Amino acid sequence: MADPLHQFQIQKIVDLPDVTLPGIGPVDLAITNSHVAMTIAFVVVVAFLAIVTGGAKVVPGRLQSVGETLFGMIDNMTDSIIGHDGRKYFPFVFTIFLFILAMNVLGMFLSFTATSQLAITATFALLTFGLVLVVGFARNGLGFFALFWPTGAPLVMRPVVGLIEFFSFMLRPITLMLRLFGNMMGGHIALKVFAGFVATAVIGTAGAAGFFIAPLSLGMTVGLTALEFLVAFLQAFVFAVLTCIYLNDVVNLGHGH
Amino acid sequence: MADPHAPAAADAHGAAADTHASTEADHGSGGLPQFEFQHWGGQIIYLVFLFLVLYLLIDKIFAPRMRRVFDERAETIGKAVEDARRVQNEAQNQAEAGQSELAEARASARRSADAAKARVNEDIARRTAEAEAVQAGRVAEAEGRIGKMRDAAMAQVEAVADDTTKAIVEKLTGKTATAAELKAAKGAA
Numbered sequence: 001m002a003d004p005l006h007q008f009q010i011q012k013i014v015d016l017p018d019v020t021l022p023g024i025g026p027v028d029l030a031i032t033n034s035h036v037a038m039t040i041a042f043v044v045v046v047a048f049l050a051i052v053t054g055g056a057k058v059v060p061g062r063l064q065s066v067g068e069t070l071f072g073m074i075d076n077m078t079d080s081i082i083g084h085d086g087r088k089y090f091p092f093v094f095t096i097f098l099f100i101l102a103m104n105v106l107g108m109f110l111s112f113t114a115t116s117q118l119a120i121t122a123t124f125a126l127l128t129f130g131l132v133l134v135v136g137f138a139r140n141g142l143g144f145f146a147l148f149w150p151t152g153a154p155l156v157m158r159p160v161v162g163l164i165e166f167f168s169f170m171l172r173p174i175t176l177m178l179r180l181f182g183n184m185m186g187g188h189i190a191l192k193v194f195a196g197f198v199a200t201a202v203i204g205t206a207g208a209a210g211f212f213i214a215p216l217s218l219g220m221t222v223g224l225t226a227l228e229f230l231v232a233f234l235q236a237f238v239f240a241v242l243t244c245i246y247l248n249d250v251v252n253l254g255h256g257h
Numbered sequence: 258m259a260d261p262h263a264p265a266a267a268d269a270h271g272a273a274a275d276t277h278a279s280t281e282a283d284h285g286s287g288g289l290p291q292f293e294f295q296h297w298g299g300q301i302i303y304l305v306f307l308f309l310v311l312y313l314l315i316d317k318i319f320a321p322r323m324r325r326v327f328d329e330r331a332e333t334i335g336k337a338v339e340d341a342r343r344v345q346n347e348a349q350n351q352a353e354a355g356q357s358e359l360a361e362a363r364a365s366a367r368r369s370a371d372a373a374k375a376r377v378n379e380d381i382a383r384r385t386a387e388a389e390a391v392q393a394g395r396v397a398e399a400e401g402r403i404g405k406m407r408d409a410a411m412a413q414v415e416a417v418a419d420d421t422t423k424a425i426v427e428k429l430t431g432k433t434a435t436a437a438e439l440k441a442a443k444g445a446a
Contacts, residue, residue, distance in 0.1 A: 005290060008289070034300050042311060053318075058326070058329055091320050095312045095315050117291055118291040119300040120304055123308075185291070
């Protein structure tokens, strides 16, 4: 049976010389299958947006309706979660949503899923976390630390609750990173394993039991494939929602928090 | 989920060490390919680059375009609704105007009908009066004539009576009665 982890292997397609960046160390600039997947996702997103907004009509066609639904969904979300200032952060949330969605969905068609790479999800998580920090300090200055000072709690409890708040805040990028990574990797491993069972049964390795294993596993594979499409959308959406919630914490710090 | 290289390692011990070592190197220390940190740098840099480009494209081009379409649509719909409302008002006004015009026309028709009727009635009354006057004149004239004829007849009756009396008196007395005697006799009778 094929190794279900093989699909996550980074393979170099074009090897380029390493570059040593100051403070980071040597970086391998080779073009890998991960780079290709990211590029395809990027091109798909840009092409989609270009088609949707290029010939945009007042009465939308099919593709334009899809684009406008996605756009309206994220626009409503930033508006309802962040409030009046939400429109300023819309491009960031929309970018992260579309990029993750494209990578997730393309993972269902290509042999490589970019969002099942920890490096990718960590980058997305750190981009969000970094933006939250930058916006937090830029809007509130040192008042940003009021985020960890729970005014609703009794005075004695405040340092304790504040500490908990601080740790939960610092864990946000990690949970963001692991949630997307775990969902995408887990789903693709499960798919591969059940598909592998089908292959094993069909070539006769499992003997007579194969007659039962093959249809069962095939059914599982079909079901999981449908589920994975749902997860692909849902995880991108969850990432966008959490980005909005985290941004809201620092944008509307002090009022209505 | 067996490692595909494991059987090879079991078969040939000599070459197995090399194969296994290289497999370990490929898979990294933890076994998951995602933890091969030598691939992280390139992916992260490329992703950040793509993300920034996509962010700028969406922020500067796609989002404003989309918003323009939304605004345009809202404007179009608003204008259409306003137009519809205006046309509706206009239609209502026209309907009201038509209604009042109709009422006016009806009233004027009634007025002119009444006027015509009054004129006709008056005409009839006048003509009747005229005809009656003519008839009355004729009747009066006829009555006058009848009266005259009666008077004449009465006068003749007197003369006849006189003559008759004279004749009777002559026959009876042999004398001719005078006019005064006749008159006295007539008065006594």
